[in-house]
Amino acid sequence: MHVLIQQLVNGLSLGGIYALIALGYTMVYGIIELINFAHGDVYTFGTFTSLAVLTGLGVSGELHGPALIGVVALTIVAAMLTCGALGALIELLAYRRLRNAPRLAPLITAIGVSFILENVMQLWHGPSPIAFPEVIPNPTATIAGVDVSAKQILVIALALVMMTALQLFIYNTKIGKAMRATAQDRDAAQLMGINVNTTIVVTFLIGSALAGAAGFVSGVYYGNTWFFNGFEAGLKAFTAAVLGGIGNIVGAMLGGFLIGLIEAIATQYIPQGEQWSNVVVFSVLVLVLIFRPSGLLGESLPEKV
């Protein structure tokens, strides 16, 4: 029983990272119906940026008190700004021109962008995994035999805070309203005087910024990273977005936590589960697509003509 609860805690913290990445997939898909394959790499870019900021600040080990809060806040903000800018830049340079092209074109472009980003990161830090400084002291509380570390609490809390902020933004601001309108019907939104181009760039910016935050957290959580990190995480986060119902923000969050839980439990209970966790997550994707393609919270939409 302890083992199960322990894995639930681990799964929730893993899921926090997936959820943050899934938000970006779901927002972009919601608004322009594109699977942004480069999104996972933007997330890894967040880890790399965080590492650069920490190295620039000369941080290589645990911090305490105000220094800890200051450095963590600064790094997260830097990662979010850089990734947000990167996401917006990708939209401007690569996707915008293809908005009315046949569907295959932007998808193929997205894979190309993903490969370019991976290669840039590989040239930056080499092909091997690199260590990420353990900035956060890691006292582990043991509650009823279950270990909960500070890092895990940070991941889950950050994910929840970000999602709440996003939800408030989308439902209480003018640009949020514009995003919802554009997602619903781009042409009608344009006729209502909404600047569709700006709205789409802002969507990329926010989604990518969230991926940047996830990038920092994952560096702290795993203690290492490498240029290809985003591929697998991206695949899992996309599965999370589909599981929750693509285009649905709460769904992405729910899907992220569920995928984290599924992965943690599979790792624990399947013999050599570590090796099979990808296979399990992928099977979940296929099953969802067969039996409930609209996801848990998504409404089933007729195909647009």
Place this chain on the structure above:
Amino acid sequence: MASVRAKRAWVAALGVVLLVYPFVDRNNAHVDFLANAGAFILLALGLNIVVGFAGLLDLGYAAFFAIGSYSYAMLASQQFNIHVPFWVMLFVASAIAAVFGILLGAPTLRLRGDYLAIVTLGFGEIVPQTFLNLSDYTNGPNGISSLDQPSLFGHSFGISSATPYYFVLLALIALAVFVSRNLQDSRLGRTWMAIREDELAARHMGINTTIAKLSAFALGASFSGLAGVAYAAKLSLVSPDQFQFNVSVLVLSMLVLGGMGSITGAIVGSFVLSFINSFLLPQSTTLVHAIGLTNLDFTNYRYMIYGVILVGMMLFRPGGLIPSRQRRAELRVSTADPNVLAQEQTEYEGGARN
């Protein structure tokens, strides 16, 4: 039509050159390069059926290559002490790959195209992973080595010379081109193109999209299975890391470079990219090392090149280097009459949005 006759003459001349090439150029490295490029041409021709003809974006195409290779490795080596002849394995492995193509395609049939991309991507990820994990059968990361050498009329191919494999691949490519060309204008081929342009409309015209899509998957996968057998026999080795995601993207880049839906394009694209990979990058690295820039290694930029090809071609020349006949016809209309262009443009945008 003189142009048709001229084209035939060129193809015949090219055929003769390719047939005598290994006897003229005795450099085994060159023949070896051509044989390897041949495997990729075969892969690109198979992917062309799935992506180019039917418009189904398959991002896990390397998985079928892996399935073909591993089929040969398991059924024609000391691994289980089964020794099925190479020529039989060509049929067996392409059938196995085709079955997996159908198995993969079936759950995704009801889904829109972009979900297909992600499901195939996941499939491409777990197939090598599975071969890696089932180490009792596949030796895990070490792979399976010393596969059987094919033999013809009692003469073993051996491993010292690439020439026999060159001819095998040449024959397989000829077969693939023959099949693709005939399918292109067949009822099935036109069905694929209807689905590619507008699946909903195709279905409403009474096309059975299920059968059409599954046959595209099966056929594309079987080409890949053939390539897998030939490649595995040539290397006499398979290991899971030969079939990673970047192989799928490499083949896609070849196809995008040459022109999706264009048979000549698929061949030219794979040849050019193989040449860049195997000659241009290593040679230019050696060159700059010779003039003292030893910390520059162009082979590190390989993935960058794939990425730039995918993005650049999609943005600036979506038809590829050698656009398919249909695309060229579309372009011709647009230059002839600007009004038709404008009208077509609106129709195109309206139809392509969803």
